[in-house]
Amino acid sequence: MIHPLADVKSSNIGENTNIWQFCVVLPEAQIGDNCNICSHCFIENEVKIGNNVTLKNGVFLYDGITVEDDVFIGPNATFCNDRYPKSKNKDFKLEPILIKKGASIGANATILPGVTIGENALIGAGAIVTKNIGDNEKFIRK
Numbered sequence: 001m002i003h004p005l006a007d008v009k010s011s012n013i014g015e016n017t018n019i020w021q022f023c024v025v026l027p028e029a030q031i032g033d034n035c036n037i038c039s040h041c042f043i044e045n046e047v048k049i050g051n052n053v054t055l056k057n058g059v060f061l062y063d064g065i066t067v068e069d070d071v072f073i074g075p076n077a078t079f080c081n082d083r084y085p086k087s088k089n090k091d092f093k094l095e096p097i098l099i100k101k102g103a104s105i106g107a108n109a110t111i112l113p114g115v116t117i118g119e120n121a122l123i124g125a126g127a128i129v130t131k132n133i134g135d136n137e138k139f140i141r142k
Contacts, residue, residue: 003039010043014051032069050101064096071099074107074125083113100135 002008005021014033019025022040029043032051042060043049049061050069058076061067065079081094095113099105103117106125111117116132123129124140133139 038075056107064094065099066096067099068101068103068119070102072104073099074105074109076108077105078108078110080111080113 002019003021006019006023008019008023008025009027010025010029010031012030013019014031014035016033017031017035017037019037020039023037023042025031025043026045028045029047031037031043031049032053034051035049035053037055038057040058041055044062046063047061047065049067050071052070053067054072056073056075059073061079062081064081067073079097081097082092083095097111097113098116100117100119102120105111105117105123106127108125109123109127109129111129115129117123117129118133118135118137120136121133122138123133127139127141129139
């Protein structure tokens with residue numbers, strides 16, 4: 001189901017995926033089966049989302065982000081793909097982010113460029129992830 005108030009340009013949307021109102025999905029984005037993309041999400045062209053993924057409200061996924069199957073991303077989690085952002089940056093260097101199968105990312109967590117979140121890892125709400133997180137690891141803001 002694609003809500004009539006969503007702007008979905010991609011035809012690479014899996015079966016039984018719901019995309020709610022005020023979402024924008026660019027033409028080359030790939031979204032798997034049985035996903036739930038809640039309202040006010042943005043998914044750029046070079047983004048791959050697996051099956052059974054939940055993106056809660058206010059999640060923006062920019063070029064270079066891969067989300068594997070069974071991942072949960074909490075509201076307003078932030079993903080950065082450029083270590084030195086600058087308007088009209090001619091030296092832009094995209095640093096991909098990989099979120100592995102079964103990972104869970106809490107609300108308002110910030111994931112910096114070039115990071116891998118391991119399988120079944122748990123990122124706590126409000127955490128700032130600056131380095132790779134291993135499989136089954138918990139990373140909680142202290």
